[in-house]
Amino acid sequence: MQISPVTRVDTIARDSFLADYKDQQIPLVITNLSRNWPARDKWNFDYFCQTFGDNVVPLYGCEEAKGHRHQHAHIAEMRFGDYIQELKQGNNKLRMFFYNILQQVPALLRDFSYPEIGLKLFKKLPVLFFGGKGTKVQLHFDIDWADLLLCHFGGQKRVYLFPYDQTKYLYHVPYSFSGLSDIDMDRPDFQRFPALQQAKGSLAILNHGDVLYIPPGYWHYIIYDDASFSMTLRALPRKLSHVWQLIYNIIYVRTVDGLMRRWLGQPWNERNRQRAIERSNAFAK
Numbered sequence: 001m002q003i004s005p006v007t008r009v010d011t012i013a014r015d016s017f018l019a020d021y022k023d024q025q026i027p028l029v030i031t032n033l034s035r036n037w038p039a040r041d042k043w044n045f046d047y048f049c050q051t052f053g054d055n056v057v058p059l060y061g062c063e064e065a066k067g068h069r070h071q072h073a074h075i076a077e078m079r080f081g082d083y084i085q086e087l088k089q090g091n092n093k094l095r096m097f098f099y100n101i102l103q104q105v106p107a108l109l110r111d112f113s114y115p116e117i118g119l120k121l122f123k124k125l126p127v128l129f130f131g132g133k134g135t136k137v138q139l140h141f142d143i144d145w146a147d148l149l150l151c152h153f154g155g156q157k158r159v160y161l162f163p164y165d166q167t168k169y170l171y172h173v174p175y176s177f178s179g180l181s182d183i184d185m186d187r188p189d190f191q192r193f194p195a196l197q198q199a200k201g202s203l204a205i206l207n208h209g210d211v212l213y214i215p216p217g218y219w220h221y222i223i224y225d226d227a228s229f230s231m232t233l234r235a236l237p238r239k240l241s242h243v244w245q246l247i248y249n250i251i252y253v254r255t256v257d258g259l260m261r262r263w264l265g266q267p268w269n270e271r272n273r274q275r276a277i278e279r280s281n282a283f284a285k
């Protein structure tokens, strides 16, 4: 596997960002994009507990969904304040995923602004992600083919990134947006998953205040080195081929998978797992 570090800049002009990163589909870490946000000083676990500690939040696991369960179903619900206690005590098996803060806690919107770097950010969908020290988020790409700004807070998080043309090496599970959940990017098992050796990607190490630009369709695998959280802002696709991907993923891929899981359950999942292994192993050298 070839992994290079993602470029880091303090600031970047709109034109350079568009020409050198967005148009070329190259990830970038911008360390000062959130410099003037009140969130940078205010946002931490205690502040969130004061703001929405009593909200009951859906929590997701780190394993793939088994049997008839929908691939994106949550596995538990908890008061947010209790969830944060769990994270502080070392729970790294429960993640908060895609929590829409605009809908749930509009007051938080006053703590940040939408950066002017040439992305037409979709104002209705700033979403939060939380995880405990050691949480790993399986390799996946986002269903909506959006340009993403992952704005990070708290301790360290690492993000492995692979462009979509690396899909063949990444054990993509058919009818899903994920790779096999037992792939561990920190300790890739090349005996079981030999095609991973061919993959070329990059690694971003994020600390408090860093913003990571993730181009559309990029695979990402995330490791929470510390209990921490991020807010992702997104610009929905405008290019026809990307809009088509979004429609295809939402209407066809998700629907077929949902129906087949309900109908067949685990044999459907096993079939897809097996296909992922066969397809990528065919590219192993």
Ligand SMILES: O=C(O)CCC(=O)C(=O)O
Pocket: 129, 130, 131, 137, 142, 148, 150, 220, 222, 230, 232
């Ligand atoms: O940081 C996380 O836990 C997941 C972030 C993610 O997958 C995303 O922003 O698309």
